[in-house]
Amino acid sequence: MERVLAISVGRRRDGLAEIAFASGETLRISTTRLAGLELAARDEVDERRVAELRHAASLDHAMVRLLRLVGVRARSRAELERRLESWGVAGEDRRHLLDRLTESGVIDDGAFAREVSDSLQRRGQGSLRASYDLQRLGVDQRRAAAAVADHAVSDPDVATEVVRQRFGPAPYDTATLRRAAGLLARRGFDEDVIAAVLRLDDEI
Numbered sequence: 001m002e003r004v005l006a007i008s009v010g011r012r013r014d015g016l017a018e019i020a021f022a023s024g025e026t027l028r029i030s031t032t033r034l035a036g037l038e039l040a041a042r043d044e045v046d047e048r049r050v051a052e053l054r055h056a057a058s059l060d061h062a063m064v065r066l067l068r069l070v071g072v073r074a075r076s077r078a079e080l081e082r083r084l085e086s087w088g089v090a091g092e093d094r095r096h097l098l099d100r101l102t103e104s105g106v107i108d109d110g111a112f113a114r115e116v117s118d119s120l121q122r123r124g125q126g127s128l129r130a131s132y133d134l135q136r137l138g139v140d141q142r143r144a145a146a147a148v149a150d151h152a153v154s155d156p157d158v159a160t161e162v163v164r165q166r167f168g169p170a171p172y173d174t175a176t177l178r179r180a181a182g183l184l185a186r187r188g189f190d191e192d193v194i195a196a197v198l199r200l201d202d203e204i
Contacts, residue, residue, distance in 0.1 A: 002050050004043045009034070014064045019053065027057040062089050063097055067106070074112045077102065078138020113139045113147035120151070120188075124162040127152035129188025159189045159197045172198070 003022040009031055016028040019039070029037075033056055039045070045053075065087070066080055077098055084094040101107040116137065117130045130151045134144040163180045172180060177198050184194045194200070 001044050001046055004039060004041050004045065006041050007034070007039065016060060016064065021050075027053050028061065029053065029057050030060045030063070033060065058089075059093060059097065062087060062093075063100075066097065066101065070101075070106055074115055075107075076109055076112050076137045076139050077107050080107065082138070109139050110143045110146070112137075113143045114150070117147040117151040121154060121158055124158060124165075125187050126155050126159065126184070126189035126193065128190055132188065155189055155193045156197055159184050159187075159193050162187060163197060170199075 002025075005020045005022050006018075008018040008020075014028075015031060017031050017034045019027045019029065019034075021027075037053075062084060066084070069075060069080065069083065080098060080101070081094055084097065089097070098107060113134055116133055116139075117127075120126075120130050120133065127148050131144065131148045134147065139147075162184065166183060167176050167180055177200065180198055181194050181200070184197070185191075189197075
């Protein structure tokens with residue numbers, strides 16, 4: 001048996017309550033979870049319940065870390081799953097945590113895919129680059145495809161602006177066309193877009 005020495009609420013910046021046991025062990029759990037535990041100082045708890053509290057504490061700590069990550073920037077579900085796995089969180093617990101964040105709207109792969117696409121467009125990158133990055137970030141194919149399709153619609157305009165900023169207004173000589181084509185290819189624009197923007201068919 002373990003005896004609860006004290007329960008501290010509201011003193012931590014991470015929003016977790018602290019449960020101190022007579023053995024010296026300290027567990028930190030969410031205040032929401034604590035409210036449903038009917039636990040008070042001087043309570044005696046058996047080993048089974050202590051084990052449940054330890055498990056709850058590990059989940060709540062993982063949730064705090066996840067929220068810190070998405071607070072820095074939006075992340076895909078797959079990215080967060082890989083991070084949880086690296087922290088040693090079991091598969092069922094990973095699903096539970098990620099489902100909670102998905103249901104609350106913190107994780108939204110569709111919105112994330114659009115955000116990645118928009119960011120790449122602002123940096124003058126094409127839809128092939130968006131497709132590659134979304135695949136690397138683990139966004140599911142359906143959501144990625146929708147964002148990439150929208151991105152591709154703007155590829156000609158974005159590519160035209162990239163070339164204009166780098167090489168000035170058209171027309172371009174052969175050497176400049178070659179450099180511009182290489183630049184656009186590296187930026188993730190496909191061959192059709194490159195040919196149309198640089199009017200390469202007219203050069204043949």
